[in-house]
Amino acid sequence: MGKSSSASAAGSKKRKSKSGALTLGEVKTLGEELLSSRAHLNHAPTLLALLSPSAPLDLALEALISLQSFFVPLLPSIPSASADVAGVDADPELVFRSWLRKRFDELVAALVELALSPRSDEAIRDLALDALMDFVKSGKDGRFQSAIYHKFLHNLIHATDSIDPLLELLGPKYFKYADVCYFTYTSLDKIASSVGNKSTGSEKSGLHSGDDGSEDRSTIYDCSATYINKKLKSKFSKAWISFLKLPLPLDVYKEVLATIHQNVIPSIDFLTRSYDIGGVISVMALSGLFILMTQHGLEYPKFYDKLYALLTPAVFMAKHRGVFLQLLDACLKSSYLPAYLAAAFTKRLSRLTLSVPPAGAIIIIALIHNLLRRHPSINFLVHWENGANDSEPSNESSQRKKVGADPFNNEECDPTKSGAMRSSLWEIDTLRHHYSPAVSRFVASLKNDLTVRAKTTEMRITDFSSGSYATVFRDEVRRRIKQVPLAFYRTTPICLFQESDFPGWSFRDQLKNKSETSVEGNGISTVYTSDSSPAKKLRLET
Template sequence: MGKSSSASAAGSKKRKSKSGALTLGEVKTLGEELLSSRAHLNHAPTLLALLSPSAPLDLALEALISLQSFFVPLLPSIPSASADVAGVDADPELVFRSWLRKRFDELVAALVELALSPRSDEAIRDLALDALMDFVKSGKDGRFQSAIYHKFLHNLIHATDSIDPLLELLGPKYFKYADVCYFTYTSLDKIASSVGNKSTGSEKSGLHSGDDGSEDRSTIYVRNIYNTLAHIPTLDLQESKFDMWSTVGLSSKGKKNSSEDCSATYINKKLKSKFSKAWISFLKLPLPLDVYKEVLATIHQNLLDACLKSSYLPAYLAAAFTKRLSRLTLSVPPAGAIIIIALIHNLLRRHPSINFLVHWENGANDSEPSNESSQRKKVGADPFNNEECDPTKSGAMRSSLWEIDTLRHHYSPAVSRFVASLKNDLTVRAKTTEMRITDFSSGSYATVFRDEVRRRIKQVPLAFYRTTPICLFQESDFPGWSFRDQLKNKSETSVEGNGISTVYTSDSSPAKKLRLET
């Protein structure tokens, strides 16, 4: 970096001063010279100055392509940001590497600004994101550059402008990779914890940035965290192979993973752990009302089925969740009941130890002690306490899914049919698999009605009885209850008076009076 680089810099200044601004041809020439020799290293700051949302699009695109081509091969030789720079002046190679570190940091910052700025054109935003992710993948030994990715996500979450355009790019292009999802959850966990600590400090000090009518910045950050989490698709953890963005996988350290660490079981375990930590850190934050409602509306798709997926959950916990869900079916709309039935179906398949909860019409489980069996048969005595917060004290292990059994007579045919299929699926386990909860999550009154009117009905209910009914309800539908005529035992009661005998018969009310001569 001597006279030649200085001369090159002076030449570029002369070209710029003559024309007032660089032309596209001049930018291409600067890029070609930068890639050809170290003598033209000072072209890098000139090209970096063009990476701005306000710069002409064609010049910014050309400068970005040249800088990306220049830095990618040099990434292994760029020292870390925390590297010791003592004695830099004594070693020309250290001077060069230190210069590379500063210019690379400037490039990353410029790429983050291009990706997040609402003034950026869609083309430059897309290319800036690809360049950032290329740097994330092409680090030393091919390991995932979590520091660069964390810096990008930190700026993403703390952006005050809308981040939806960038998330629409991130989702389909990069969130399909297991390692990208893993490090996204890791960074969001740290960022959510940091936002939570700042929010707590602001509350204690009584400082709120929204007192002037503008929205509190911490509220914006919470929304950004939720939007990012919501754009991460739920990976199919039953797959035997996961796609990776980096060559090493989930490791951000120098040592490469062994074949065991790259197995589906290892990746499955690590993803579940990071997924849980990120969501828990987010749910600890003071959520705005609209975000709180959105979380409640979508948690059945993202957080609940995945949390209950582990086969290592204790039986009492699975039973308590199953009973609490089944109790909800008594008060939810038909679409909600269908989602709950699907969740219970998956729980019963994953945890065979709670199959005794299934309510069969004909009686008890032969494997149970007689006293427990008789207690379960007792109508109206459900030992489950729906208000108990402690699963161990809820009494779910001594209860049954009678709520699901009542849905066999639900007013919505879609619900009653689904319950019937649940019984059949649990009977023939080898031929059935778990249900995808997302297939039922978009249901509503409208969708249930639309599906029902499209069905081809073989038998149409008619408004007459084949046989004259003698009671309002069938006793077989309500074991333990009796709906017989109270006057049946008094079918022939005579009252004598003034030579007239009146006989009450067990006909429809009121009973007929027959006048008989004595």
């Protein structure tokens, strides 16, 4: 740039050396001079040096405002890559544009750092984000500067510090615009794909070389609303698919499965793979699969087999047990469910009552109640004793009719091989003597409800799905007891045991038949008498 710019830079250094640091007034003067003439271009590096989280806030804000005002009008003339300028015969305009490219790259890097750094003040973070987005939308001919935005998102995703403050700014202010959402999904798809392919080293996270990194927004705004929504959904799904292919940590895996059915289901393979994992991951994947099956016609042949295998005691103590049990009840609601499947699920639930907490037993009773009402063909399980079938030959029946024998195999994961159709719900009968009064009372209602079927309805699982030890205890404490049982005797007992309880034994009072006994000594006689009360000592003078 010429002698003027060199003199200006020298003057700037002189002012800085005298005071030791720039004042707010001096920063404003540098900004005004930069905007007034190319002769003061060397003020730009001085102002760029102030864009740091550690710089004084007032100076950084003033420098940022000046630099933003300087570069926005020049964006269309900034080349896509720094020109290779060599020799004294180089075009001065080419030299100027190359210089602009370098300074602009430095500005973008500084703005990204200010936006992401936890040491940045909220005011400078907000202004830095606005400046970045201003550059993004100010491309030539209305083009979206996707390279700048991609660099910003790349650093945002790979940030080591918390990005919650920045997301709170970015979401409400910019995600309401269709083009921002569109290019956000595009960048996230690229970043996730590069991470999944372990090729982040070859990814150009900064500005693209060879082009200006801009893309036409006309495909977003110059179309109908239906077309825009279709394009956004397509990009959104691609971004999700790329993300779901990543080796996610267990906590992220659970968080995704907990909410994916509420927002988007872009990948059936992800849900089916999750359902095959087992345990709590399968429980959480069940929700998404259920929506696909009921609302989108997905066919999943082994669905009920895997659902049957999920019924373990751990499910009734899991964090998401409420949602799972509601879905379980919904999945078993169809009247077209084969009898052997209904019997297998009923028996499996019945066996679980022996090992689950009281709140879990109450939920199981409600589930079994609904299953028996929906599928009358399996009501024989309630009254079938010892698994004996009267229609079988007597010799086979006598071999299988063993006291305590149950043909049901609880370890079998295939419901068709479980033997539930030859078993009975004897476990439910044991709940009549459960240690928890709430369970014993509730299981008694099961028999009554099935007896007067026309007067009862199915139970709402949502009313029981949030149960726990605390809720059972709270309900028992709140119960109003009409009559408190007391221990009392109509006649005062004279012995600890009754003779009828122990034949051949006598528990009579040895003093009962003795009316009077005298003991002489020192002129005093003690007389023992026997009546319904303990023996009394009478002192008599002789």
